[in-house]
Amino acid sequence: MEVAPAPPESAPVDPVADPSTPKTENYSFTAAKIPHARVVDQNGKQLDFYNDLIKGKSVAINFVFTTCTAICPSLAATFRRVQQEARARGLDVQLISISVDPTVDTPERLQAFAKKFKAEPGWTFVTGDKAEIDSLLQALGVAVVNKNDHTPMVLIGNEVVDHWTRTYGLSSPATIVNLIEAASSRK
Numbered sequence: 681m682e683v684a685p686a687p688p689e690s691a692p693v694d695p696v697a698d699p700s701t702p703k704t705e706n707y708s709f710t711a712a713k714i715p716h717a718r719v720v721d722q723n724g725k726q727l728d729f730y731n732d733l734i735k736g737k738s739v740a741i742n743f744v745f746t747t748c749t750a751i752c753p754s755l756a757a758t759f760r761r762v763q764q765e766a767r768a769r770g771l772d773v774q775l776i777s778i779s780v781d782p783t784v785d786t787p788e789r790l791q792a793f794a795k796k797f798k799a800e801p802g803w804t805f806v807t808g809d810k811a812e813i814d815s816l817l818q819a820l821g822v823a824v825v826n827k828n829d830h831t832p833m834v835l836i837g838n839e840v841v842d843h844w845t846r847t848y849g850l851s852s853p854a855t856i857v858n859l860i861e862a863a864s865s866r867k
Contacts, residue, residue, distance in 0.1 A: 709821070709835075709837075709844040709846075710842055710844070711730075711734065711837065711839050711842050711844075712842075713819050713820075714729070714730050714734055714816075714819060714820070715729065715730065715815060715816055715819050716728050716729065716730045716731060717729040717730070717808065717812045717813070717815060717816040717819075718808055718809065718812050719733075719778075719806040719807065719808040719812065719813070719816070720787050720806065720807055720808050721787065721790075721804050721805060721806055722787055722790035722791040722793075722794045722799075722804070722805040722806075723787065723791065724787040724788075727804075727806070729806065729816060733774060733776055733804060733806070734774075734837075734839050735839055736839060736840060737772075737773075737774045737838075737839055737840075738771070738772065738773045738774070738836075738837070738838045738839075738840075738860060738863055738864040739773065739774045739775075739776060739835075739836070739837050739839065740759070740762065740773055740774075740775050740776070740834055740835070740836050740856065740860055741775075741776045741777075741778060741820070741834065741835040741836075741837075742755050742756075742759055742775075742776075742777050742778070742833070742834050742835075742849055743755075743777070743778050743779075743780050743817070743822055743830050743831065743833070743849075744756060744777050744778075744779065744780070744793075744805075744830075745779055745780050745781035745784070745785055745827050745830070746779070746781070746784070746785050746789045746790065746792070746793045747781065747784060748827075748828075750828070751832050751849075751850070753797075754850055755777075755832060755849045755850070756777065756793070756796075756797040757797060758849065758850060758851075758853055758856070759775055759777065759797070759799075759803065760797045760798055760799065761853035762775065762853045762856045762857055762860070763775055763799070763800060763802065763803055764853075765853050765854060765857045766857050766860060766861075767800075769857065769861065771857070771860060771861055771864055772864070773802070773860050773864065774802060774804065775799075775802060775803040775804070776803075776804050776805075776806065777790075777803070777804070777805045777806070778806050778807075778813070778816065778817065778820075779805070779806065779807040779813065780813075780817065780822075780824065780827045780830040781827045782807045782808055782809065782810050782812075782813040783810055785807045786807065787807065790805040790806075790807055791805075793805065820835060822835075831849075832848065832849035832850055833846050833847070833848065833849050834846065834847050834848075834849050834851075834856060836856070836859050836860055836863050837863060838863040838864055838866050841866045841867060843863050843866045844863075845859060845863065847859055
């Protein structure tokens with residue numbers, strides 16, 4: 681008769697149930713997966729997502745939509761604190777918020793959202809043609825059918841050395857900045 685193994689003494693903490701515990705993971709992602717999607721920033725400027733926002737930079741990317749009343753305001757507020765703390769530490773990081781609702785999120789709406797959260801230079805909000813944004817979200821591994829189902833995740837990377845990691849979007853700003861700093865310092 682086989683005896684079942686004893687359960688582990690402590691089960692892992694679910695970061696969604698307990699946001700004080702950040703979930704960070706290294707995974708097989710490469711900058712080669714990031715498309716040269718045509719996007720528009722909050723100022724109405726046309727950009728090549730990869731060349732203009734990612735290439736040669738350390739980045740942190742989150743996913744929001746302006747009509748969200750659930751998690752997006754918290755994600756944006758966290759990014760605001762990340763921007764402040766990264767600046768205080770002297771880190772050069774490009775923050776990017778990608779709209780998961782490009783049919784509603786016009787550059788004007790994104791600009792108002794950015795102002796609401798006191799985004800400073802170095803934090804770009806992007807939208808664009810739905811097919812382009814859908815392709816971009818798919819490439820980044822965060823595509824969803826319903827915008828309300830988007831993941832509260834931050835993708836952090838250093839494109840120069842092609843190092844990428846993900847973390848829970850409501851991790852503490854210090855935790856996110858520590859991950860940005862670790863990625864940025866890779867040579």
